[in-house]
Amino acid sequence: MNITRENIDELNAVLKIDIAKEDYTEKVQKVLKDYRKSANIPGFRKGHVPMGLVQKQYGKAILVDEVNKLLQENLQKYLTEEKLDVLGNPLPKDQGDLNWESDDYSFEFELGLAPKFEVDLKPKKAIKNYKIIVDDEMIENQIKTIQKQFGKLTNKQEVAAGDEVSGSFVNEEEGFEKKTTFEVDKLKGKANTSAFVGAKVDDVVTISTKGLFKEAGDYRSFLGLSEEEAKEKNLEVSFKIEEVNNRVAADLDQDLFDKLYGPGVISSVTELKEKIKEEGEGQFKQQSDQQLLNDVTEALIENTEFDLPAEFLKKWIQRSGEKELTVEQAEEEYARSEKGLRYQLIEGKVIADNKLQITFEEIKAFAKEMIKAQMAQYGQTDPADEELEGIAARILSNQDEVKRLSEQLMNKKLLDFFKENVKLEEKEVTFDTFVKEVYN
Template structure:
């Protein structure tokens, strides 16, 4: 067997594989003998089928299978040995007149070669944001924590923030109770469209309102009154509520007891530390969003600034050949256009990983898994789990192939992001969270406009 490679240009090559009969003769004979021994064919006793009959029936398909196996092994070995970076898979050239009885068989395969290019992160410019958490935002967090860990108290009359237990009845046009409609329910005053109808009322008071005074939105009405969607959308009668009980959440005092409930015993020992921890946690949470934005911008710039050609003709033909759902090479070319940026980034990402020696070791995945499990346990108030129990959970998660791969991908993404942070030219801007959200919405709008504009140009060009 012999294999040679001829370059057509920098992005395309042809592999010629020559296979001699001696390369597969022995395996074919062995397979034929096995068929002869084991074949159950009408008119012949088992093991007594004439070899001429077995050859006539099976030899061509056995040769075909053995040759295909040889081809796959030879091509894969050649690509690995020569360290050829290819796109897609080798594409066999059509050969309609193959003589399978010949002593020498020749096969040709087209290769799409990965382009050779360099990535210079120092030339990539992008904006990144640092979200400042204001004292007002910290206070909102504190108020929410105080409410969440507060105690329920009974009120004499309805006020803002009250939770009202009611006996609800539906009324007909004559204001008579609709039979079977009576049920106990809870109304949260701050959710109501017309809370003033309830504020100031006491236990035993009866209030009659239209459904729109509870909520003008059918979906909200459905949730507030626990109705089905159809009833919430169609109901236009009146509702009667008799107040049974009025309660409200008494916020917790901002003291050591609250600090311990939120962050675990002894983790925070003063209001100043509590505020700082809330600020740090919020900024950490926001940093995930700003990191995502930074990655998107850097990736977009990398795709735009890193110039290289792709073997698009080859890839279109390979896509058509390998995907039976794609009906023509023209359709494949269209599909390739849609996926081109993704392919370009895959190639760029590989170059960055190679240039900056980004590797994911088992120890990296193990450490990341341990950290994330610790965070999850802390969320459920189990921050003091014994080390051996924690280790058991970590090792169990690492045994799960899917979990391991997901974490390995995350570790690689984090390493890539850190590489961008350290090497790209990032211009940091300090903003509030609201300003950041507004900026992102604006960028998204402009991005969509540019995309539509490009599409219009492509459409004009096509005509």
């Protein structure tokens, strides 16, 4: 067998694999002998079928199968030994009808080669690293929410501002019905609020879904529609008031503090505020870290220039699926996936150049820390290492879980690396400012 490579350019090559008769004869003959032992052909005892008949009936199929096995095995071996960094998979060139009556065969494969490039981790413009703070207004709002959550409900017959009403939004023509409970203060506009204030249990209020609530998230929570859907449909809905309750806020006393954090953990409003700030900023850190990872990704893609074997990749996309795509469909798919492919190459180089690869032991340790954190949420603050090992072993026996944990750990490694090596500019913002800057 002989394998030769012709480099068309830096990103494209053609492999030619020549297979001679002596490369496959022994394997083909062995399979034919095995077939002869088990062949069940009328007129002959099992194991006594003439080899010529076995050859005639099965010879070509076995030849094709063995040559293809030999081809794939040596193709992959060559790519590994030559350390060729290829994109996609080798594509067999169309060679017309191959003459299987011949003794020797030649096959050609197109290769798309990964580009050579360097990654500049020091962009001219620093990347914003948001630090989201919990301001006094957010703390006060959270305290009010806690007081309501742990407060006492008083049943009423008539709706007043600040009350909670229960019932169902209904539009019979559209077949729309949503049972819900919401605070009157969450309604948007004087007209909507006035429709409820003063109404009594069993009264029916008629309103429109468009512009019904102050906050976008409340549409989904209380109406079952997004804000855009509620605006677009603009349904006229009836709401029969089934129950009215006034929630009396809980006192900010030791009893409430103990319910929130356990006996004696905090003992004053000042400590409660500090705790809320600490927890809130801890939660916001996940969002700011994810945004930093997104921003660094975008910057690296924008600032790292290299060419791709585009025509090869389009052809590979066209042929690689269960169903072959049209040229136009392959073009569209390539356009959608090019950016992601570029980042995969950049990320792979950053990982390789900086030895950020992860080991199974690191994955196991990461899994145990996650298990420990989850157990702490349920009051198990000091689990035995044997217990953690057992749970981790069960999780890591699932390949999908291993893949998921590996991706999370690699993201963490990359994030830590970027924080140390990329030019960043820390910006302290409130959550509202963060949302405006990032999502608007």
